[in-house]
Amino acid sequence: MAEKTALIDCNLLVAKALARAGVDRMFGVVGIPVTSLANRAVALGIRFIAFHNEQSAGYAASAYGYLTGRPGVLLTVSGPGCVHGLAGLSNAAANAWPMVMISGSCDQKDVGRGDFQELDQIAAVKPFVKFSVKAKDITEIPNSVFTLLYHAGSGRPGGCYLDIPSDVLHQTVTESEANSLLNDAESNRKVEPIKSVKNDEIAKAISLIRKAERPLIVFGKGAAIARAEDEIKNLVEKTGIPFLPTPMGKGLLPDSHELAATAARSLAIGKCDVAVVVGARLNWLLHFGEPPKWSKDVKFILIDIDEGEIELRKPELGLVGDAKRILKVLNKEIKDDPFCLGRTHPWIEAITNKVKENVSRMEGQLGKDVVPFNFLTPMRIIRDAIVGLGSPAPILVSEGANTMDVGRSVLVQTEPRTRLDAGTWGTMGVGLGYCIAAAVASPERLVVAVEGDSGFGFSAMEVETLVRYQLPVVVIVFNNGGVYGGDRRNPEEITGPYKNDPAPTSFVPGAAYHLLIEAFGGKGYLVGTPDELKSALTESFSARKPAVINVTIDPFAGAESGRMQHKN
Ligand code: ADP
Numbered sequence: 001m002a003e004k005t006a007l008i009d010c011n012l013l014v015a016k017a018l019a020r021a022g023v024d025r026m027f028g029v030v031g032i033p034v035t036s037l038a039n040r041a042v043a044l045g046i047r048f049i050a051f052h053n054e055q056s057a058g059y060a061a062s063a064y065g066y067l068t069g070r071p072g073v074l075l076t077v078s079g080p081g082c083v084h085g086l087a088g089l090s091n092a093a094a095n096a097w098p099m100v101m102i103s104g105s106c107d108q109k110d111v112g113r114g115d116f117q118e119l120d121q122i123a124a125v126k127p128f129v130k131f132s133v134k135a136k137d138i139t140e141i142p143n144s145v146f147t148l149l150y151h152a153g154s155g156r157p158g159g160c161y162l163d164i165p166s167d168v169l170h171q172t173v174t175e176s177e178a179n180s181l182l183n184d185a186e187s188n189r190k191v192e193p194i195k196s197v198k199n200d201e202i203a204k205a206i207s208l209i210r211k212a213e214r215p216l217i218v219f220g221k222g223a224a225i226a227r228a229e230d231e232i233k234n235l236v237e238k239t240g241i242p243f244l245p246t247p248m249g250k251g252l253l254p255d256s257h258e259l260a261a262t263a264a265r266s267l268a269i270g271k272c273d274v275a276v277v278v279g280a281r282l283n284w285l286l287h288f289g290e291p292p293k294w295s296k297d298v299k300f301i302l303i304d305i306d307e308g309e310i311e312l313r314k315p316e317l318g319l320v321g322d323a324k325r326i327l328k329v330l331n332k333e334i335k336d337d338p339f340c341l342g343r344t345h346p347w348i349e350a351i352t353n354k355v356k357e358n359v360s361r362m363e364g365q366l367g368k369d370v371v372p373f374n375f376l377t378p379m380r381i382i383r384d385a386i387v388g389l390g391s392p393a394p395i396l397v398s399e400g401a402n403t404m405d406v407g408r409s410v411l412v413q414t415e416p417r418t419r420l421d422a423g424t425w426g427t428m429g430v431g432l433g434y435c436i437a438a439a440v441a442s443p444e445r446l447v448v449a450v451e452g453d454s455g456f457g458f459s460a461m462e463v464e465t466l467v468r469y470q471l472p473v474v475v476i477v478f479n480n481g482g483v484y485g486g487d488r489r490n491p492e493e494i495t496g497p498y499k500n501d502p503a504p505t506s507f508v509p510g511a512a513y514h515l516l517i518e519a520f521g522g523k524g525y526l527v528g529t530p531d532e533l534k535s536a537l538t539e540s541f542s543a544r545k546p547a548v549i550n551v552t553i554d555p556f557a558g559a560e561s562g563r564m565q566h567k568n
Contacts, residue, residue: 007172010138013181014102014164015040017145018073020182021189025049025064025440027057027433028075029084032116033104033166038075049440049469051433054081056459058088058101059433060440062159063420065098067395067441069225071152071160074101078166079117082124088433089159090128094425096222096306098157100148101125107167108136125161132161138171142185154192156306157225195321197329204317205276205301206333209239212274212299214347216261218286220246221423222279222304223323229253229416231327232278238334240341242351244268246280247421251393251413263362263409264354269294271350274316278303279323282313283424289313303327366410369530374557375406375478378533382450382476383411385537392445393418395438399431400452402485402558403478407450418445422455429458431475436462439471446544447473453507454483460516466546467520474540476549477513482506486555514550528552 008016014037018026026048030038038048051057054076064072072092076085082103092099106115122134131151133144141164148160173181209215219232229252236243236253242261245252253260261268269275269287275298282289282300289300300315303326310318319326341348366380386394393415398407399422413419420434431451438447449456456477466473480486487503494503514524525536527549540547 006175008175008178009036009172010141010164010169011036012040013138013141013173013178014145015044015046016178016182017142017185019044019046020142020186021146021149022070023073023149026073026075027051027060027064027437029054029057029077029081030075031077031081033169034075034077034102037102037104037169047440048075049436049465051436051465052461053459054084055087055429056433056436056462058085058099059091059427059430059459060088060437061101062088062092062095062097062099063430063434063437064441065092065152065157066095066221066225066420067417067438069098069153069227071098071100071149071157072437074099076101076103077117078103078105078121079119081117082119082121086124086128087429089125089161091423091425091427091430092157092159093128094427095423096156096158097225098153099159100152100162101159102162102164104169105134105163105165108165109167121163122161125159128159129161130158132163134163134165135168136165138168138173139177139181142181143188146185146189150190150192154190156309194325197319197321197326201317201319202329202333205319205330208274208299208301208317209241209276210339214272215239215241215274215276215341216268216272217241217243217276217278218246218249218280219243219252219278220249220280224249224252224279224417226279226305226323227416228278228324228327231324231331234331235276235327235334238331238340240343240345240348241276242268242348246285247408248419248423249280250408251418252416254414255412256414258352259348261351261355263358264351266293267354268351271295272298274299274301276301276303277315278327279305281309281424285424362409371529372554372557373528373551374554375402376410377530378476378478378551378553379406379410379450381530381533382448382537385534385541386448387412389446389541391415392442394446394448395420395442397421397431397434397438397447397449398451399428399455400478401483403450403452403455406558411450428455431455432459432462432465435473435475436465436469436471439469439473443472446541447471448541449473449475451475451477453477453479453481453511453513456513457507460513463517463522463546463548464520467517467522471546472544474537474547474549475517476551478553479511479513479550480553480557481509481511481555485558488556509555510552512550514548517546517548522546522548525549526552
């Protein structure tokens with residue numbers, strides 16, 4: 001009887017609701033008023049990864065959502081904690097990744113009176129969320145948790161927000177009341193309706209593909225989140241159509257596949273006449289689907305879960321729904337009416353020849369050992385070390401200007417959802433948060449980050465988090481002494497009273513980033529030659545322990561702004 005009347009507080013009720021809804025990992029920074037919430041969650045079996053800064057924790061939650069297909073959960077304190085967390089929430093929105101941010105907020109009775117960390121957090125999150133709720137009473141918690149998790153993951157995934165004032169966190173209900181609230185929330189949980197695939201649209205898609213002379217299949221992180229790799233493989237191999245992954249679509253089919261057009265990207269998109277685009281927006285990353293990169297007559301078949309995306313791009317044909325489901329139906333219909341371009345088809349020959357030509361040119365450049373290191377030599381050594389690991393392939397995290405650009409072309413992706421980079425928003429500073437999310441989401445895989453020194457610096461303190469949780473993450477820093485590299489100003493630009501200050505692009509030359517991790521008991525390496533790099537990679541990959549490899553790069557190697565030079 002005593003048990004029935006026992007009281008539980010809101011911190012415990014939030015944790016119970018999260019656990020009941022299937023949340024098993026959380027990322028965040030504790031403090032007033034959410035410390036007890038984190039402890040309660042841990043006590044219920046939810047792994048809480050405690051960060052130094054909500055920005056990195058938010059990036060981790062967003063990437064965890066992408067990698068697992070279930071919303072990543074971020075916990076923050078009120079006011080400034082919530083503002084730091086916006087980085088993660090906005091990143092989830094931009095990349096269409098499922099995530100829920102939960103923040104404590106100030107006492108409801110003190111709103112407008114200058115309370116500790118007071119902020120209208122619902123207004124602050126508004127531009128970045130699909131849905132938000134401020135719980136005004138403990139009884140609203142279970143239903144809010146289930147509803148927010150539903151919205152984050154349904155349709156086009158994105159960020160959602162739960163605001164819990166500190167007075168609500170201190171409210172209590174009896175255990176039996178809590179149970180009935182949880183039961184009600186669970187039994188009323190929404191389930192996403194499955195959209196039926198229209199037969200006439202499938203028939204039109206098949207007819208467009210059949211009539212195409214130079215077809216192309218493009219896929220992106222929407223296909224990855226849909227886990228559509230088997231269906232894409234089936235479609236590609238059944239039709240013999242070459243494919244082009246977006247940067248994070250890489251790995252859904254191996255880069256080494258004979259129909260991979262990645263190394264002939266300009267030809268593939270410039271000359272294709274029908275492009276089947278699966279879970280990828282025709283945004284800047286795909287040159288808006290417009291000339292001069294694409295032919296003006298190209299016909300797009302867009303497959304996307306978001307109807308708004310189809311309305312925005314106005315393709316020849318739009319198929320709205322889950323990529324895996326749609327491709328299954330498409331493949332089934334194609335099976336009854338087989339066609340395959342075949343190796344000798346002129347389009348396949350043209351792509352294959354271009355791929356061979358570009359790959360051999362690139363291999364020629366990669367083959368030389370350049371010391372002091374340019375970007376290519378260490379990237380080749382890293383590629384070979386990663387390939388040598390076989391399966392399960394490591395999850396690769398990449399950010400930076402030249403480091404990410406060069407890495408995208410040189411590093412090889414063989415398995416789905418094994419690449420995380422600056423993404424749709426070109427966000428720098430995601431590296432360590434993504435590494436931690438990847439290690440937590442896929443404990444069987446090694447995580448390898450290849451980052452510029454500038455990207456690394458945004459969240460370098462999180463190397464302590466790597467060590468604290470003993471995550472199998474090797475962070476390789478391409479250290480060229482600054483953003484883009486050293487001081488690249490023309491002499492006539494260096495004037496004025498602060499002309500003796502370091503250039504806005506420069507950092508301390510020769511920064512000892514490898515020592516940062518050693519301060520916490522991790523392993524650091526400083527390397528400047530091929531042999532030193534090879535030995536650091538061999539040792540750290542087999543140790544599967546947190547490590548930082550500080551790679552000295554010639555500060556004048558690479559292009560300013562990487563491949564986006566024209567915009568800077
Ligand atoms: P990329 O950066 O790889 O080009 P984008 O993030 O631009 O990819 O696009 C991903 C697209 O995938 C979004 O338009 C999103 O609505 C869509 N999407 C998300 N989930 C699914 C799914 N399950 N099935 C089909 N499309 C999806």
